[in-house]
Amino acid sequence: MLDNAVRLLFVVTIANSFAFGANLVTNGSFETNSFTQSQLGVPAGSNSVPGWTIAGTDLDLYRFPSIHDPWPAQDGLYSVQLAGTPGPSSIQQDLATQVGAEYVLSLFMTGHPFIGATWKLDVMAGSEATVFSGFWLDPIPSDPQWRSFSWRFTATSPITVLKLSDTNQFFGAIIDNIQVTAVVPEPSTLALAGLGLAAAALRLRRR
Numbered sequence: 001m002l003d004n005a006v007r008l009l010f011v012v013t014i015a016n017s018f019a020f021g022a023n024l025v026t027n028g029s030f031e032t033n034s035f036t037q038s039q040l041g042v043p044a045g046s047n048s049v050p051g052w053t054i055a056g057t058d059l060d061l062y063r064f065p066s067i068h069d070p071w072p073a074q075d076g077l078y079s080v081q082l083a084g085t086p087g088p089s090s091i092q093q094d095l096a097t098q099v100g101a102e103y104v105l106s107l108f109m110t111g112h113p114f115i116g117a118t119w120k121l122d123v124m125a126g127s128e129a130t131v132f133s134g135f136w137l138d139p140i141p142s143d144p145q146w147r148s149f150s151w152r153f154t155a156t157s158p159i160t161v162l163k164l165s166d167t168n169q170f171f172g173a174i175i176d177n178i179q180v181t182a183v184v185p186e187p188s189t190l191a192l193a194g195l196g197l198a199a200a201a202l203r204l205r206r207r
Contacts, residue, residue, distance in 0.1 A: 021182035024095045026051030028178035030078040035061060041085045056089030074108040074146045075177035083172025090165035095180055097155035102183040106150040111136025112171040119173035122165040125153040
């Protein structure tokens with residue numbers, strides 16, 4: 001039986017033996033679009049934001065700087081509020097995934113400008129679901145309060161539908177910089193772990 005030191009080596013090595021692959025999301029920061037206005041309601045069914053299918057009523061696409069989005073987006077110039085004018089709405093995208101593989105969804109979210117409230121975002125990846133939520137106290141230009149959210153899911157199909165929804169009608173969370181990356185083991189680290197365990201086993205056999 002391996003002693004505590006060997007177990008600790010194994011746990012620490014494995015915990016640090018994973019990296020993340022390339023972003024699978026197309027246009028995750030909404031920088032590619034056909035608009036130049038500071039705020040625009042994008043109706044359901046529009047193909048004006050490449051990579052995304054828009055459902056529901058409409059979403060608000062914000063471009064910094066604007067009267068409605070008076071602070072920088074988290075990444076680039078654009079961000080999205082799914083509770084449009086009016087909402088609610090959702091966006092979704094088909095991702096090429098490997099069955100049984102684990103993935104990480106990450107994004108940034110903040111509250112509606114100048115409104116202190118609890119905001120939430122419904123998230124689905126295939127058949128798995130979660131909710132990102134939090135309380136924001138009056139986001140303002142000098143303190144946009146962008147927060148990072150992440151969630152792991154396992155693909156059950158070669159195509160995984162990523163869907164983000166907001167059930168509010170007029171005011172909702174603002175999102176940006178959406179990424180989905182595969183969790184992949186680093187071969188060199190796993191090989192090192194294997195060598196360490198083999199050496200420990202040999203040492204124990206010689207006792």
